[in-house]
Amino acid sequence: MAFPTHRPRRLRQNPAFRRLVAEVRLHPAELILPVFIKEGAAEPIQITSMPGVVQHTEDSLKAAAAEAVELGLGGIMIFGVPEHHDALGSGAVDPDGVLNRAIASVKSEVGEGLVVMSDLCLDEFTDHGHCGVLTESGAVDNDATLEIYAQMGVAQAEAGADMVGPSGMMDGQVAVIRQALDEAGHQDTAILAYAAKYSSAFYGPFREAVDSQLSGDRKTYQMDPANRREAMLEVSLDLEEGADLVMVKPAMSYLDILRDVAEISDVPVSAYQISGEYAMIEAAAANGWIDRDKAIVESVLSIRRAGADSVLTYWAAELGRWIKEGRI
Secondary structure: OOOOOOOHHHHHOOHHHHHHHOOOOOOHHHEEEEEEEEOOOOOOEEOOOOOOOEEEOHHHHHHHHHHHHHHOOOEEEEEEEOOOOEOOOHHHOOOOOHHHHHHHHHHHHHOOOOEEEEEEOOOOOEOOOOOOOEOOOOOEOHHHHHHHHHHHHHHHHHHOOOEEEEOOOOOOHHHHHHHHHHHOOOOOOEEEEEEEEEOOHHHHHHHHHOOOOOOOOOOOOOEOOOOOHHHHHHHHHHHHOOOOEEEEEOOHHHHHHHHHHHHHOOOOEEEEOOHHHHHHHHHHHHOOOOOHHHHHHHHHHHHHHHOOOEEEOOOHHHHHHHHHOOOO
């Protein structure tokens, strides 16, 4: 029997060969660590549905940020968990609010050693849990929400954020925030646009992490999981409005969208490996059904392979340590 001249298996025969020809590698600079800070917490609070992830105190958050610098991570994305909520999410624009204080604290700790990012959305701060303010009928008021987003962007930039991450999927949010930042003298503050953010069942653990007040769903403004072409429209609009990076969220079930976005975007593309993705792997590993460490690496490699230049993952620090130790 004649065999083909080219045999792909030649390049798989041992770790050295596989390392030589690997098409995608993980580097700490490509990893962004999402973190939560809980107002009034006396010590870090474990998040039940996300083993190993906590709601930080200011001190533990600063320690996590310092470790991220030591590991060479690309960035840290901060989410605030306030004690009090109201209909307008007023804590989001308060310079003394939990998120803005945390931004300032982390920035003072890391300086230019880490890109300090901040979530720009109202859902953690409202008493109804939606990403925007509501009309009398209970619908999300897009334009009224944009006015608050503009204030949030400026407040976060003044607190020290290097990059703001509008995640509410309001139409026109990037343009409004960009204009507000520029007019306030924050031309160098970048925008990471959650450009293709889907209404997903995999956000469940995150809602525990931020003590979400949501009753119902966000299907009127987050994207329908059935739609692919619509994502290209959303991303194109954010690019036109001046997004410095664009994001696909979630990652796992939307790798086709990520590939599409990577092919059209002229700015870096990020993807968020969200709480449900984290929780599923941790739960399966805890039950002995999968190899935890290998599953973590494979899952993040798949996101990079699909086209993400950077990945938000709750395993960012752990992966950074493994890379530093030469385990990956």
